[in-house]
Amino acid sequence: MAWFTRQKSARPEGEPQEATHVRTEGLWLKCDSCRQIVWRKALDENLQVCPKCEFHFKIDAASRLRALFDDGKWEAFDHSLASTDPLDFVDQRPYKDRLASSKKATSLEDAVISAIGLLKGRRVHICSLELKFIGGSMGAVLGETITRAIERAIDLHIPLIIVSASGGARMQEGAVSLMQMAKISSALMLLDEARIPYISVLTDPTTGGVTASFAMLGDLNIAEPLALIGFAGPRVIEQTIRQKLPEGFQRSEFLLKHGFLDAIVKRPDLRDYIATALDFFCGPLP
Numbered sequence: 001m002a003w004f005t006r007q008k009s010a011r012p013e014g015e016p017q018e019a020t021h022v023r024t025e026g027l028w029l030k031c032d033s034c035r036q037i038v039w040r041k042a043l044d045e046n047l048q049v050c051p052k053c054e055f056h057f058k059i060d061a062a063s064r065l066r067a068l069f070d071d072g073k074w075e076a077f078d079h080s081l082a083s084t085d086p087l088d089f090v091d092q093r094p095y096k097d098r099l100a101s102s103k104k105a106t107s108l109e110d111a112v113i114s115a116i117g118l119l120k121g122r123r124v125h126i127c128s129l130e131l132k133f134i135g136g137s138m139g140a141v142l143g144e145t146i147t148r149a150i151e152r153a154i155d156l157h158i159p160l161i162i163v164s165a166s167g168g169a170r171m172q173e174g175a176v177s178l179m180q181m182a183k184i185s186s187a188l189m190l191l192d193e194a195r196i197p198y199i200s201v202l203t204d205p206t207t208g209g210v211t212a213s214f215a216m217l218g219d220l221n222i223a224e225p226l227a228l229i230g231f232a233g234p235r236v237i238e239q240t241i242r243q244k245l246p247e248g249f250q251r252s253e254f255l256l257k258h259g260f261l262d263a264i265v266k267r268p269d270l271r272d273y274i275a276t277a278l279d280f281f282c283g284p285l286p
């Protein structure tokens with residue numbers, strides 16, 4: 001805060017009040033967790049993790065891939081698959097409108113990027129979910145894209161990593177979205193039979209049908225700190241079981257303590273962690 005105070009007192013009398021804001025806009029932001037003022041560049045260099053309190057800000061699917069792949073490079077697959085709106089669904093807005101605005105906001109056709117690239121020299125398939133696309137929800141396109149990625153990982157015999165960030169199944173596609181849980185899970189069984197490792201990375205938030213299917217089916221299920229991970233929301237559970245839920249319920253730390261996760265890994269350590277895990281599963285690179 002001292003920086004701001006200095007700037008303000010240095011402002012000549014009569015200069016418009018907005019000047020201070022204009023000078024600082026975009027350069028600094030307030031951390032959602034520790035409420036301290038953080039230099040945006042320091043946050044960018046730390047993969048959007050607060051340098052003061054290690055709060056993990058949400059990142060988009062492409063930033064995630066840039067952080068994991070060598071030189072931030074990858075080859076994308078199935079990026080032209082798009083939903084056909086099979087139910088012609090309308091809630092508060094037509095589903096077609098939601099799709100159109102999400103496409104515009106993210107430059108993606110659906111809530112996932114399917115990519116192959118090198119991770120510390122090892123060829124891997126990574127699917128990264130995009131929360132900004134209708135809450136990272138799983139419809140037919142996401143299900144098909146991930147299933148194809150699994151089949152490709154089997155064909156090429158390369159490890160699979162799925163980074164989840166999702167509110168669950170896409171209700172605008174009804175039962176079609178729920179079927180994706182079974183479809184992806186069956187494909188993962190084939191991957192398992194082919195003895196190819198699958199690492200699931202759960203980020204804030206991973207809930208609903210995504211948690212209830214592929215996000216919890218990894219050979220390793222690892223999460224970022226303090227990520228919200230669950231199936232139903234806490235209010236629904238409290239009403240169902242008529243009990244108050246414990247502190248920290250549905251956060252990574254609680255789930256690790258109760259055996260639902262294998263590890264909690266901070267985002268800046270994630271690339272190294274996955275590389276080491278793959279060395280363990282597949283043997284070190286020649």
Ligand SMILES: [Zn+2]
Nearest residue numbers: 031034050053
């Ligand atoms: Zn912070």
